[in-house]
Amino acid sequence: MDLRARRFRDREGGEARLSQREADLLRLLASRGTVVPRDELLRELWGWRGGGETRAVDAAVRRLRVKIEPDPSAPSCLLRVYGEGYRLVAAPVRAPPAAAGSTEPLPRPLAPVLGRSALLASIHGAIDAGRPLITLVGPGGIGKTRLAIEVARRIAPSRRVLFVELEACQTVDEARHRVAAALGTSLPAAADPDRALAEAAHEPLLLVLDNLEQIAHVLAESLPIWLGAGSLQILATSREAVALPGECILDVEPLGPEEAGALYAQRAEAAGRRPDRDEARAVTALVSQLEGNPLAIELAAAWAPVLEPAEVHRRLLAGGLEDPGRGRVARHASLDAVVRWSWELLGEPERRVLEACSLFPAGFTPSAVAAILEGEEALEPLLLGLRRKSLLLPAPGPGRRLTTTGVVRRFAARAREGRGDDTLSLRFASWCADRAVELGRRFAQAEGPQTLASLLADLGNFVAGLDSLDNPRAVEVVLALGPALEGAGWFRIHVATIDAALARSGPIEALHRALLLQRSASMTLAIGDLDQARRRIAAAGQAADEVGDPVLRAEVLLDRGGVEVLAGDLQGCRDSTNEAIALLETIGGELPRRRGRAWMFAGANHTDLGEPQRARDCYERALTAFGADGSDRGRAAALIRLANLDLDDGGLQRAEERLQQAEALLSTYGPRGRTAALLRVRGLLAELHGDLAAAERDQLEVLELSVAAGEPWTQYDARLALARCALARRDPRGALEQVQPAVDFAESHGWIAGWITAITLQGLARVYLGQEARARAVLATLRREPQAAAAIHFLEAILDDAPIPSTSGDPSLHRLGALAQQLRCSPGDRGGR
Incomplete structure (x- = not known):
């Protein structure tokens, strides 16, 4: 009988195998050489801690007798001593000497390793470097055991490897006996057990200790003694590092999107249903929502033959799906079981803090949790x-941000609900409201480059907190977030x-409802969804009429004009804009900032209509209104629009004067204001004067500042x-x-106007690179967009060497027209044509 290989000769002389538990039982009985009490066998091999009845030992003995006794009905080797326990009276079982490679069987992997080549290389590198203790650390189900098995399988041909499962061990003594049994030795009662284990590991050996988190703190004293023999290396898997000096800690991260999708497809096919092309998008969403956790993905894939991916995800999140197979340990049977294993190892203060942390879906800083x-x-x-303990993970964003996984958040939420305690939830909602309003105020005042980054980092938290706020407070939060979301291009x-705010139950103040509808209509218009924008504008108009706010009514009319001009209804745009202007002219000196914004919208509509003089009049009125309000940024925006009109008329000197005034106004603000000044003023002035080196230097500075400040909108303009x-x-x-990132940004944010400008510039570059076929492909793409008529005519003229049409209605396109005219006047600049 070879206990290491778990092989023996049966009664007929054929080769048969023992289970791991059967081999452990024989090894322990053989090492003692005397009667071993039944309770001790339960404790050492099954991890039993008392309480309730169990017949596990008796059942294992019956199975063993069938395999190894000459006559199972009259056992002569494996005997029961009534009232005492069991003993083995056969000849002592000795393990054969180890060969160059390992003969011990290793656990059979359930699935191949995907997407872990770099981490496997790091593990092998640490082993080859002689690191005594290497610990794979990560949350439950992340794949630590699978990686350890893979490493053991690769090393086993050239070196002895022992794999010891410690899940059932609750004490250091249980772990010692489990390791001793794997080594084929016993622990003398009178000797130091740790020294005895160190001496038993006298040959070069890789000892894999799987799942030691529940005893990591008590093993911390034993492991240095085991390793003292010098020939032993330990590869451990744990949700918590042992925290010993010299320990090599390797974090096991979630799978990337591609590897996660491949794992799902592989396991779903093994279950009997490989995803087809129609399910590709749903599967991508599913593995993303499961956060790249291999266990969660495998549990989901196991149900692929009978459930759609969306339904699998819903049930997994509710904790209602378990592994339909029989091959997993209890702690991996469901996502809830994964978290419960760690939860039960926590003290009450740790659980309370984890519950607070789990309220933040977008991550948190320690100060935020302290406030809760x-x-x-x-x-x-x-x-x-x-x-x-791998229950908190690093999170992106400014400061020392942490997060929990979605599985932990849902488990903690059910724990709170089970106690009926909503104290933390109410504190979280209050914190979200205060923080959102404060950051919105700071953003409006351009206070510091980190304001927008902080706001966007906590945006998911703010949205989650809305559910626990009353309606007035929730609306206040949404209105406070609006300017920052617009500035980031997150339409x-x-x-x-x-x-979400409009869908809340209970009444919303009429003015707030009207403001929300008007903002929604403006953002839908920016996205380019004209049908949706029309519906929202109609609803906003009705709400504005109910409120009787003339400025709000004018803003809605101007939004309607924006939809009409994009739809090609120029007369409709003109009528709506004129009606809005008539309303604005009836208002006295009240609400100057809102009036200034409305006059800016009116100027934009007249610019789109090709009516520069009327646009100029609107921008002048906006300049006056912002002046009355003391808004330097509003005045600067109006001056920049006026400068663009001056340029169209050939008034270079006047444009330069206005831009210098705008720079002086914006330079009084913080870094975010200075970024805008550099972008819209210094760079533009340098372009106007043909100083390309200065223009590029300024725009590169803009790009650097906007990246640091987290301002993708400004990055877009700088790239163009x-x-x-x-x-x-x-x-x-x-x-x-330079233009490709701008195209990607506009496309990913659904910003149609920005996408048209960027892709038109891309087409122009293709023309002058001599890539006419690719330029015409760009043109074909533009033709699929109803709002791109002006850009289409412009690019067609460039490609066909026709006169370049007037682009005065669009400042961005106008600069492209001037640039194209300049290039056309220079021979040899069009790919040799």
Whole structure:
């Protein structure tokens, strides 16, 4: 009988195998050489801690007798001593000497390793470097055991490897006996057990200790002694590091999107239903929502033959789906079981802090959790402990942000609901409201480059907190977030937050409802969804009429004009704009900032209509209104629009004077205001004077500042300016490099107008690179967009060497027209044509 290989000769002389539990039982009985009490067998091999009846030992003995006794009905080897326990009276079982490679059987992997090549290389590197203790750390189900098995399988041909499962061990003594049994030795009662184990590991050996988190703290004293023999290396898997000096800790991260999708497809096919092409998008969404956790993905895939991906996800989140197979340990049978294993190892203060952390779906800073707990706990040590236990993970964003997984958040939510305690939830909602309003105020005042980044980092928290706020407070939060979401180009998210506020039960003040509807209509218009914009504008108009607010009514009319001009109804746009102007002219000196914004919208509509003089009049009125309000940024915006009109009329000197005034106004603000000044003033002035080196230098500075400040909208404008400069330098390849991120940004945010401008510039660069076929492909793409008529005519003229049409209605397109005219006047700049 070979206990290491779990092989033996049966009664007929054929080769048969033992289970791991059967081999452990024989090894333990053989090592003692005497009667072993039944309770001791239960404790050492099954991890039994008392309480209730179990017949596990008796059942295992009966199975063994069938395999190894000459006559199972009259056992002569494996005997029961009534009232005492069991003993083995056969010849002592000795393990054969180890060969160069390992002969011990390793656990059979349930699935191949995907997407872990870099981590596997790091593990092998640590082993080859002789690191004594290497710990794979990560949350439950992340794939630590699978990685350890893979490493063991790769090393086993050249070195002895032992795999010891410690899940059932609750004490260091249980772990010692489990390791001793794997080594084929016993622990003498009178000797130091740790020294005895160190001596038993006298040959080069890789000892894999799987799932030691529940005893990591008590093993911390034993492991250095085991490793003292010098020939032993330990590869451990745990949700918590052992925290020993010299320990090599390797974090096991979630799978990337591609690897997660491949794992789902592989396991779903094994279950009997490979996803087809029609399900690809649903599967991508599912594995993303499961956060790349391999266990969650495998549990989901197991149900693929009978459930759609969306239904699988819903039931998994509710904790209602378990593994339909029989091959998993209990702690991996469901997503709830994964978290419960860790939860039961926590003290009550740690659970309270984890519940608070789990309220933040977008991550948190320690100060945010401290505000929720209001000094209930000594926070920092508990957060550090939860981080070490893999229950908290690093999160993106400014500061020391942490997060929990979705599985942990849902488990903690059910724990709170089970107690009927909503104290933390109400504190979280109050914190979200205060924080959102404060950051919105700071954003409006351009206070510091980190304001927008902080707001966007907590946006998911603010949205989650809306459900627990009363209607007035929820509306206040949504209105406070609006300018920042617009500034970041997150139009769709802005619309979604407004819709969430409008869908709330209970009354919403009429003015607030009208304001929300008007904002929603403006954002839908920016996205380019004209049908949806029309419906929202109609609803906003009705609400504005009910309120009787003339400025709001004028804003709605101007939005309607914007829809009409994009739909090609120029007369409709003209009528709506004129009606709005008539309303604005009836208002006295009240609400100057809102009047200034409305006059800016009116000027934009007249610009789109090709009516520069009327646009100029509107911008002048906006300048006056913002002056009455003391809004320097509003005045600067109006001056920049007026400067663009001056340029159209050839008034370079007047345009320069206005831009210098705008720069002086914006330079009084913080870094965000200075970024805008650099972008819209210095760079534009340099372009106007043909100083391309200065223009590019300024725009590169803008790009750097906007990246640091987290302002993708400003990055978009800087990229376009840099692309124009590259084209003016006869460098179309450089232009393409700069414009592609701008195209991607506009497309991902659903910003149709910005996408049209960027892709038109891309087409222009293709023309002057000599890639006419690709330029015509750009033109074909534009033709699918109803709002791109002006850009289509412009690019057609460039491609056909026709006269360049007037682009005065669009400042961005106008600069492209001037640039194209400049390039056309320079021979040899069009790919040799």
